[in-house]
Amino acid sequence: MPEQLSGAQALIRSLEHEGVEIIFGMPGGAILKAYDPIIESPIRHVLARHEQGAGHMASGYAHATGRVGVAMVTSGPAATNLLTALQDAYMDSVPMVAITGQVATTSIGNDAFQEAHTWGMSMPATKHNTLITSVEEIPDTVREAFHLASTGRKGPVLIDIPKDVLADTMTWHRPGEIKLPGYRPAVKGHVRQVKAALDLIETSQRPVLYIGGGVVAAGATAELKEFAERINAPMVTTLMARGAFPDSHPLNLGMPGMHGNYTATTALQRADLLITIGARFDDRITGDPKRFAPEAQVIHIDIDPAEIGKIRFADVPIVGDAKAVITQLLEQSEGRRPAPARLPWFEAIREWQTNYPLAYEQDPDGPIQQQYVIEELHRITGGDATIVAGVGQHQMWASQFWGFEEPRRWINSGGLGTMGYAIPAAIGAKVGTPDELVWAIDGDGCFQMTGTEMITAAVEHIPIKVALLNNESLGMVKQWQHLFYDGRLSETELHPHTPDFVKFAEACGGVGLRADRPEDVARVIEEAMAINDQPVLIEFRCDPEAMIFPMVPAGGSNDDIAMSREDFMSVEDPA
Amino acid sequence: MKHVIAVLVENKPGVLARVSTMFARRGFNIHSLTVGPTEDPTLSRMTVVVDGPEMEQIVKQLYKLVHTVKVTEFEPGTAVEREIMLVRVKADPKRRGEILDAARVSEAKAVDVGASTITFEVVGPPERLADFLQLMATYGVVALAKSGRIALARDQKSTKKQLKSA
Ligand SMILES: Cc1cc2nc3c(=O)[nH]c(=O)nc-3n(C[C@H](O)[C@H](O)[C@H](O)COP(=O)(O)OP(=O)(O)OC[C@H]3O[C@@H](n4cnc5c(N)ncnc54)[C@H](O)[C@@H]3O)c2cc1C
Ligand SMILES: Cc1ncc(C[n+]2csc(CCOP(=O)(O)OP(=O)(O)O)c2C)c(N)n1
Numbered sequence: 158m159p160e161q162l163s164g165a166q167a168l169i170r171s172l173e174h175e176g177v178e179i180i181f182g183m184p185g186g187a188i189l190k191a192y193d194p195i196i197e198s199p200i201r202h203v204l205a206r207h208e209q210g211a212g213h214m215a216s217g218y219a220h221a222t223g224r225v226g227v228a229m230v231t232s233g234p235a236a237t238n239l240l241t242a243l244q245d246a247y248m249d250s251v252p253m254v255a256i257t258g259q260v261a262t263t264s265i266g267n268d269a270f271q272e273a274h275t276w277g278m279s280m281p282a283t284k285h286n287t288l289i290t291s292v293e294e295i296p297d298t299v300r301e302a303f304h305l306a307s308t309g310r311k312g313p314v315l316i317d318i319p320k321d322v323l324a325d326t327m328t329w330h331r332p333g334e335i336k337l338p339g340y341r342p343a344v345k346g347h348v349r350q351v352k353a354a355l356d357l358i359e360t361s362q363r364p365v366l367y368i369g370g371g372v373v374a375a376g377a378t379a380e381l382k383e384f385a386e387r388i389n390a391p392m393v394t395t396l397m398a399r400g401a402f403p404d405s406h407p408l409n410l411g412m413p414g415m416h417g418n419y420t421a422t423t424a425l426q427r428a429d430l431l432i433t434i435g436a437r438f439d440d441r442i443t444g445d446p447k448r449f450a451p452e453a454q455v456i457h458i459d460i461d462p463a464e465i466g467k468i469r470f471a472d473v474p475i476v477g478d479a480k481a482v483i484t485q486l487l488e489q490s491e492g493r494r495p496a497p498a499r500l501p502w503f504e505a506i507r508e509w510q511t512n513y514p515l516a517y518e519q520d521p522d523g524p525i526q527q528q529y530v531i532e533e534l535h536r537i538t539g540g541d542a543t544i545v546a547g548v549g550q551h552q553m554w555a556s557q558f559w560g561f562e563e564p565r566r567w568i569n570s571g572g573l574g575t576m577g578y579a580i581p582a583a584i585g586a587k588v589g590t591p592d593e594l595v596w597a598i599d600g601d602g603c604f605q606m607t608g609t610e611m612i613t614a615a616v617e618h619i620p621i622k623v624a625l626l627n628n629e630s631l632g633m634v635k636q637w638q639h640l641f642y643d644g645r646l647s648e649t650e651l652h653p654h655t656p657d658f659v660k661f662a663e664a665c666g667g668v669g670l671r672a673d674r675p676e677d678v679a680r681v682i683e684e685a686m687a688i689n690d691q692p693v694l695i696e697f698r699c700d701p702e703a704m705i706f707p708m709v710p711a712g713g714s715n716d717d718i719a720m721s722r723e724d725f726m727s728v729e730d731p732a
Numbered sequence: 733m734k735h736v737i738a739v740l741v742e743n744k745p746g747v748l749a750r751v752s753t754m755f756a757r758r759g760f761n762i763h764s765l766t767v768g769p770t771e772d773p774t775l776s777r778m779t780v781v782v783d784g785p786e787m788e789q790i791v792k793q794l795y796k797l798v799h800t801v802k803v804t805e806f807e808p809g810t811a812v813e814r815e816i817m818l819v820r821v822k823a824d825p826k827r828r829g830e831i832l833d834a835a836r837v838s839e840a841k842a843v844d845v846g847a848s849t850i851t852f853e854v855v856g857p858p859e860r861l862a863d864f865l866q867l868m869a870t871y872g873v874v875a876l877a878k879s880g881r882i883a884l885a886r887d888q889k890s891t892k893k894q895l896k897s898a
C-alpha cells in the first residue's frame with residue numbers, strides 16, 4: 158500500500174534517507190509541523206540557544222566529519238539569525254543543508270506574521286536555495302540539496318518550506334534521479350595541462366606548493382604527501398589548510414600571509430613557481446596582489462573554474478578535484494627524471510627559518526602569554542585534540558603555535574571571520590566526533606557573542622573544553638588602533654571582570670576554572686582534562702597588551718613583513 | 733566595451749532573480765537583459781549585454797549558478813542581434829510628411845498618430861535603432877521605450893544539440 162505522509166513526515170523521512178544523524182536547530186510556528194515527526198525519528202536533534210549557533214554547529218560538524226551538517230529553524234527572525242552562519246559556510250565552502258520554515262504559500266508576500274524573504278536573502282549566501290511550493294517536491298528537493306552541498310565545490314544549500322506544504326499530504330516516494338542539466342562539477346584535470354604542469358615543475362628552481370582548504374575538502378592528504386616528496390617542493394598551508402599536511406614534515410613551512418610566519422610568506426614571495434592546489438589567492442595571503450610573488454609562474458588546480466584567473470593569472474590552469482588531479486600528476490610523473498635537489502632554495506629557506514622563527518617570551522612573573530597557553534595545551538594533550546577557534550589574535554596564535562598533524566582537526570572561520578564561531582562549532586565538532594577531544598580556543602570578545610551555547614553543551618551532554626584567552630579586549634582591533642591610529646583606542650577595551658567567565662560557565666551548567674598566572678596554566682589544563690562528562694571552561698587571564706606578529710599590513714606587499722612592533726614602525730611609510 | 737552573452741537557463745521560478753543577484757553581487761554592470769522561452773519548454777534564453785573589459789569571470793560566475801545550462805559569448809558579427817523600440821516624436825502637422833519620409837527610409841513603422849505626435853516602431857539591429865533616434869532628435873523625441881537585445885548565433889545548431897555537445 159502506498160504510504161500517505163504529511164509534508165513534515167516526508168521531510169524527516171527524506172533526511173533519514175540521506176543518512177542524517179543529527180539536526181541542530183530551534184522550532185517555531187512555521188516549522189512546527191516538522192518538529193513532530195522528530196520525536197519518533199532516529200535523528201538526534203540538538204536544541205541551540207540561537208539560530209546562528211545552530212548554523213555554526215552544523216558547520217563544525219561538517220568540518221570535523223566531512224559530512225553534510227544540517228540546521229533547521231523557523232521562518233522570519235530565525236531564518237535571518239541563520240544567515241550569518243550560511244554566509245560563513247559559503248565563504249569557507251562548508252557542506253551544509255539549512256531548512257527554514259516559511260509562512261503559508263497563500264500568505265507569502267503579504268507581510269504575514271514572521272514572514273521574511275528567506276529565499277531572496279539567502280540567495281547570495283548559499284551555493285543554491287529553493288522555495289518548495291508543493292508537497293510532491295520534497296523528496297527530490299532534499300536529495301538535490303544534499304547532492305549540491307556535498308559535491309563539486311561544497312557549500313551551504315537552503316530549503317525554504319511553507320507551513321501549508323508541511324501540512325499537506327503526499328504519497329511517499331523515494332526521490333527520483335537528480336536532474337540538474339547545468340551542474341557538472343569537474344573531477345579529472347585536462348591531461349595536457351597536467352603534463353604542462355609537470356614540465357614547469359621539473360625546470361623550476363624555487364617551487365612552492367601553495368596548499369589551501371580544497372585539499373582538506375578533497376581528502377587528498379596522502380596523495381599530497383607522495384607528490385610533495387616526489388617533486389621535492391616546500392609547501393605552505395593556508396589558514397584553511399592547517400592540518401592538510403603534517404606540520405612536523407620538513408617540507409611544510411606552515412602558514413603564509415598577513416599573520417603567517419616569515420619563512421612561509423617569504424617563500425611564496427620569492428618563488429619562481431606556485432603550485433596552487435585548492436587555494437584561492439585570498440587577500441590575507443597575497444597582500445597587494447600586484448606585488449604578490451612577482452617572479453612566479455602559477456599552476457592553479459581548483460575544482461571551481463571561477464577561482465582560476467580571478468585574482469592571479471594562471472600559466473597552467475587545471476580544473477578538477479585536488480585528489481583526482483594530484484593522482485594524475487603522480488601517474489604522469491612516473492618515469493620522469495627524479496626531482497632536482499634545489500639546494501640553494503632549501504638553504505635560503507633554512508636560513509629564514511633559523512633567523513626568523515615564531516617567537517615569544519613567557520616571563521614567569523609577568524602576565525600569561527596566549528602562545529604559552531597554546532603550547533602548554535599542545536604539550537599536555539600530546540597534540541591529540543581538535544582545535545576550534547574564534548576570530549581574532551587568539552585564532553592567529555592558535556594557527557601559528559599548534560602543530561597540526563591531521564586534516565579536519567583545525568576548525569575556524571576563515572573567509573568571513575565570524576566572531577562567535579568557536580563555541581557552537583566546537584559543539585558541532587564534538588557531536589560529530591564524540592571520541593575526539595575538542596578544545597575551543599576562544600577570545601573574550603567572541604565568547605560574549607555565542608557563549609550561551611555553553612548551555613546547549615551542558616544540557617545536551619556535549620563535553621567540549623574551552624580555553625578562553627581573556628585579554629580584556631577586542632585584541633585584534635585594538636592592535637590595529639595601536640598600529641594605525643596612534644594608539645587612540647576607541648571601543649576596543651572590554652571590561653576585565655565582566656562577565657565573570659567562571660561563574661558564567663557554572664551558570665550555564667558547566668565547570669569554570671581560572672588561571673591567573675603562568676604557573677597556574679598547566680595545572681588548570683590538567684584539571685580540565687580530568688573532566689569528561691561536562692563542558693569545562695578555563696579563563697586564562699592573558700596579557701592585554703600583546704600583539705600578533707608577524708604582520709603584513711592590509712593591502713601592503715609581502716616584502717614588508719614586520720616581525721615585531723618596532724619592526725612595524727620602521728616599515729610603515731609615514732606618508 | 734559591450735559584450736553580448738546568451739545564457740540558457742532552466743525554466744524555473746526565480747531564475748531571473750538568481751542571475752541579476754549574481755550580477756549585482758559580483759559588481760558586474762548589465763546594459764540590458766532579456767529573457768524568454770525557447771523551442772524547448774524546459775529552457776529559457778537570456779540575452780545579456782554587459783559593459784566591461786573582460787567576460788571570462790562573468791561567464792564563469794554564470795556557470796556557477798546551478799540552473800545555468802549553457803553560456804555563449806558572441807564575438808562581434810557572429811550573431812543575429814535584434815532590438816525593438818517604440819519612439820514618440822513631436823510632429824506638428826506641418827512637418828508630418830517630412831518625418832514620415834524619413835521614417836520610411838529607416839524602415840520605421842508609424843503605429844500611432846496623435847494630434848501633435850507620431851509613435852514609431854523600429855525593429856532591427858541595434859545600429860538601426862540608434863540611427864533612427866539620432867534622426868528623430870532634430871524633431872524632438874517625447875517618449876522612448878526600448879527592449880533589451882535578443883540574439884542568436886548565426887547558423888546555430890538547435891538548442892537541443894548544443895546541450896548534448898556541451
Ligand atoms: C583575522 C583573520 C586573519 C587571517 N589571516 C590569514 C593569514 O595570515 N593567512 C592565511 O592563510 N589566511 C588568513 N585568514 C584566512 C583568509 O581570510 C582565508 O579564509 C583563507 O586564506 C582562504 O584559504 P584558502 O585559500 O585555502 O581557500 P578556501 O577558502 O579554503 O577555499 C578553498 C578553495 O579550494 C577549492 N576547492 C574546494 N574543494 C576542492 C576540491 N575538492 N579540489 C580542488 N579544489 C577545491 C575552492 O574552489 C576554493 O578555491 C585570516 C582570517 C581571519 C579571520
Ligand atoms: C561578527 C564580527 N564582528 C566584528 C568583527 C571584527 N573583529 C575582528 S577580531 C575582533 C576582536 C575579537 O576579540 P576577541 O574575541 O577578544 O579576540 P582577540 O583578538 O582579543 O584575541 C573584532 C571585533 C568580526 N570579525 N566579526
Ligand SMILES: [Mg+2]
Pocket residue numbers: 549600601602626627628629630631632
Ligand atoms: Mg580578546
